[in-house]
Structure formats: structure tokens, C-alpha cells
Amino acid sequence: MNIYDRYVLPYLIDLACGIGPIERQRDKVVPRAEGNVLEIGIGTGLNAAHYDQHKVGKVWGLDPAMGMHRLAKKRVAAAGLDVELVGLPAERIDMPEAHVDTVLITFTLCTIGDPVAALNEMRRVLKPEGRLVFCEHGRAPEASVRRWQDRVTPAWKKVAGGCHLNRDIPALLERGRFDTQELQTAYLPGPRPWAYNYWGVATPA
Secondary structure, eight states, X not given: OOHIIIIIHHHHHHHHTTSHHHHHHHHHHGGGOOEEEEEETOTTOTTGGGSOTTXXXXXXXXXXXXXXXXXXXXXXXXXXXXEEEXXXXXXXXXXXXXXXXXXXXXXXXXXXXXXXXXXXXXXXHEEEEEEEEEEEEOOOSSHHHHHHHHHHHHHHHHHTTTOOSOOOHHHHHHHTTEEEEEEEEEEOSSOHHHHEEEEEEEEEO
16 A cells, blocks of 8 residues: 555545535434444544434444554544444455345445445345445446546545545445435535535345
């Protein structure tokens, strides 16, 4: 890991992912997590303050970017959550089958190297009656915006920790063998190639 990825990128991501519109999205979805929770891409712990502590038990926070764990630990402690940080990629979740009640994933599918493999792992560790609660940015509905997403993504992912602007979130969920039960979409305030959001709930197919 180079100096930029280790010391600079965590703070840039923390700043970008902590702006008002994204925080409001977190507030819509994170409180829906319940039971024992696996949070994919816990990053710097920005979701910690949004959990409903009366509904959750243990939280496993998975993220291979170890440089972000220091910030995550501070936020987790401040929120009073029982969280175990796990430094592994989502394509390789060290957890038994049917182990958690909720998988929570926010603004993370964009950066995972193999998102379908990761979703297969999430489905494996979810209980049959469990739920995937998600909020992601991704491919826009307008062709003009999609063209800009496709143009910008190759350069953007080099400076933004592998972030893809153009991933089709519903299609990825389907390929990962999830049934989407609820889905909402909207542009958040900001440049449109970065701003199209999908959020909702899916269950193992």
C-alpha cells in the first residue's frame, strides 16, 4: 500500500462520504439493520451513529482498508456499539453460513473488485430469513449521464480507492442471487455522474 492509499485516501473518503446528503441517506437505511449485523465496508465508521442500538446485537465491521480502522474505532466507541473490526475483503468473509440477521452495505459495492463474488458471500452468511439492507450510488438512468460515468470512471477509480461510478446495482443484486424487496432511487444533490442513488432491502433468492 502506498503513502496516498494509507495516509491520505482514508481522510478524503471520510470527508466525501460524510457530507450532508449522504448522511441523510445513511439515516434512512442504517436504522433498518437488526439482530446480529455484518457491515460490509465499514470504512471510517460513518454508519456507527445511525444504528438503532435497541435493535442490534453484535456488529462485525468488515473492511480490508486497515488504514481506516483507526477512525472507525473512535466512532464505534462513541456510539457505544459492540463491533468487531475485520480486515478482510468482501469476497472472502470468514464467517459460518447462515450466521447473521442483517448484512448492511452502504456506498461500498462501487469499490469491491468482484462485486458478484462478494454478494454471493453475503448471501452465504445471511440467515435464510435475513435481509440485505443497502444504499449505493451507481449507474444513472439517462444515457447522457451514463456516458459521463463511463468516461470518468477509469481515472476516478485510480484516485478514489477503486470507486466505479457506473455499476448497475439492481443487476448486481440479481447476479448475486438476491431478490430485491424494496428499491428507491434518486439523484442526491451534486454532480449527476456521482449522485444517482439506489437504496432498499433484498433477501436471499
